[in-house]
Amino acid sequence: MVNALVLAEAGIAVTVLERNAQLVEDLRASTFHPPTLDLLERFPGLVGELKSEGLIARYTQQRDRRSGLVAEFDMDLLRNDTGHPYRLQCEQWKLSRRLHARLIQHPHARVIFNASVQSLEQDDQRVTLRYEHAGETRREQADYLIGADGAWSAVRQSVGVEFEGFTYPERFLIVSTDFEYADHLEHLSYVNYVSDPQEWCVLLRVPTLWRVLFPTRVDETDESVMTDEAIQTRMQGLLPREEPYRIVHRTLYKVHQRIAQKFRLGRVLLTGDAAHINNPLGGMGMNGGVQDAFNVSDKLIDVLLRNADPSLLDRYERQRRTVAIEYVNADTQRNKKLIEERDPEVRKRAQDELRAIAADPAAARRYLRKTSMIDALERAASIA
């Protein structure tokens, strides 16, 4: 949707093919990092609309499940680095909905639902795509194709690009509840990473709910994790109370660290989860995808409208694949290692280090530039 709107706004005819019958309102990403909001400012009024439907999280916390707050970071330290020195806690589907509303009004955009891409071919001139729509096979031709079709990308598979990496043995459970944790856990912020050697968790606030992310144990089956009883046991284990928790959503999913071997194959480009997937610790998946979209779409505009050489598109791969490896993949793996660390000495050292960083404004700013993906975007821009 971001790719499509950047291109349409530049006057390029764009067609979005979406397999689902409509936009899905599932609970996936819920954090917008500062530089993603800076980029989205390109669409007039959009960030204001998201802010009106979200929560401004000025502080993020690292906590210990047993002893409470370890370190709190004030994102206002980034006020000279970004126009948005905070995280915006707002569900991803609200962004999709807003972008879709703009696209369907746009004279250069078409959005076709129930359109499941099956295969593609390309030559020097164009890409030809086959997709299923209402029981028929249809064909669509384009100068370029952006595969933004998620982790199982049919586009990536059609061009035979390897998705290198691994899948974690445990799954991740997200439980949403309307219980107000802030009334019971002292000094809680809207974004809290809670480490524990037995069962870490992440507590994230969105406007009407708290979302709690837990890892499952490797020996648990999906069915046993998802029963009411097992979910209540997990929630009561985190914060015991007399009544059961009211559970509004529950989602269990597999988590991977994978990066496509190529982000460009001729006239086919991969963005978002089709190009890279990672664990959610740090909230970098959707943010990375939005950042890819601005990068590649701007280059396509140069190629299509300003006669830039198509080799410019290789720079997209150099910039965004490098960042996916050096920052998003590395940082999210480091975050997971930190939050689940079992060695008491290593845990203590890591927590002392976090306390020291939070107490020193210059060090805290450096830390926040990294965790907010500002360094990653600057690194990408520096790659020729």
Ligand SMILES: Cc1cc2nc3c(=O)[nH]c(=O)nc-3n(C[C@H](O)[C@H](O)[C@H](O)COP(=O)(O)OP(=O)(O)OC[C@H]3O[C@@H](n4cnc5c(N)ncnc54)[C@H](O)[C@@H]3O)c2cc1C
């Ligand atoms: C539980 C959970 C929590 C997360 N939390 C965060 C977070 O806090 N912060 C963050 O940044 N990221 C987070 N993420 C990751 C984030 O949701 C993804 O990185 C993001 O959705 C990727 O966007 P995308 O558009 O690339 O892919 P998707 O969102 O997967 O969208 C791909 C689209 O392509 C469509 N499609 C697929 N195949 C075809 C086909 N053959 N033909 C036509 N259409 C097709 C799909 O229906 C879908 O609409 C989370 C993910 C999960 C699952």
